[in-house]
Amino acid sequence: MSGLRVVPTWRHGQERLYVCLTDGRNVAWYDREAGRVNLLSDERREDVLDVLGPFLSGSVTVGPPPVPTPAELVRLSLHPDDDLAPNRPGEALQVALDREPGAPRRLRPDPRRRALEAELAVGEALDGLEGVGWHALHSVSLPGGDRVHHLVIGPGGLFAVHTLYVRKQRVVVADPMVTVGRGEPRPLLRRVRGDADRASYALTAEVRPVLVLYGAADVSVPGPLREVRILLDREVGGLAGAGGVLKPADVEALHAVARDRRTWLRV
Structure with missing residues (x-):
């Protein structure tokens, strides 16, 4: 054998x-x-x-x-368990749901399935940018139980993308609060910025925060927002329009570091 x-x-x-x-x-x-x-x-x-x-x-x-590039050498040295690149969009949610195949029927739909729908759709759109020089990593776990839904690295820089399922609902974004429909306002933008800050620390590079609203019926932003970019799910491909920040070699080097699970252990 x-x-x-x-x-x-x-x-x-x-x-x-x-x-x-x-x-x-x-x-x-x-x-x-x-x-x-x-x-x-x-x-x-x-x-x-x-x-x-x-x-x-x-x-x-x-x-x-x-002959491999330095970035490829880093990737080849990774143990498969430490490589985040194979992660599916919504990987953490999919794993959690797969562990409960026999869970009793809920009176209301499991909110994790809606969140997964949003992450799958946005993740697929981000993966589609690979042909124009971008890389997307999905479900990057952070210490303490948080995670970056999608980390995008390309010519236009680095973006920490957080997705929010808001199908057919009105959304009001008043920094730092986000109100969905008739729900209570939540300080979601603090988390979105916090995830980007932790990613910046891990990668020693600027990572900009993005909130993607999946399926929103209407979006209102009554005042200026600090740093965070708000996108509808159909606008995600527009990130590829940004350029002039990173050279191809820099993109590959940052992707090689970001895909290593150990990079995120101390943030």
Whole structure:
């Protein structure tokens, strides 16, 4: 037995098959679209090809990967358990809901499912920006139980995006209070700014706060807001219009640091 296992991953419709040791470290990966098996160590060539055999199709090139950038070296050194990049939008909510498959029927819809709907929609829109040089990380956990719903890194800088489900309701944003429908005002903007501040501390770079209102019927902002940007869910793609802040190498370097779970342990 070689002790190797194949771990398939999907991101933005592209499949990559990683070959891992029992401790989770990668020794190779198969890029089906490129028809290439990238070996990190030629010593395991035969074992890698043997375990990948059922998955290989067509003509395949085998060899060392292209010379990695510093950001790629950081990613390759990450243990899978510490890599946040595979997180789905709403990962924390999805995990919590999956743990309660037999929960009794609620008289009212579980608010977490509505929150998940918002995070899924906004997360999908943010993932769509990858083709124009942006990266999105989802459900970044912070000490104390808080989390950044979405962290977006691209040419226009860094944004900590918080989503709020407000479908078919009127929203009034009067800094720092946010009122949804007939509900009680909540100082939500303090949390949105606080999450961005903690992200700035972790990454030693400016992270700007964004509140996305998912499905709002009407939004009223009676006065000026301090720092926070308010967007409707259909406006999320507009973040890609910002540019001139970070160079591509800086984007990749910050993404490499941000995707490491250990980066967030002391904020």
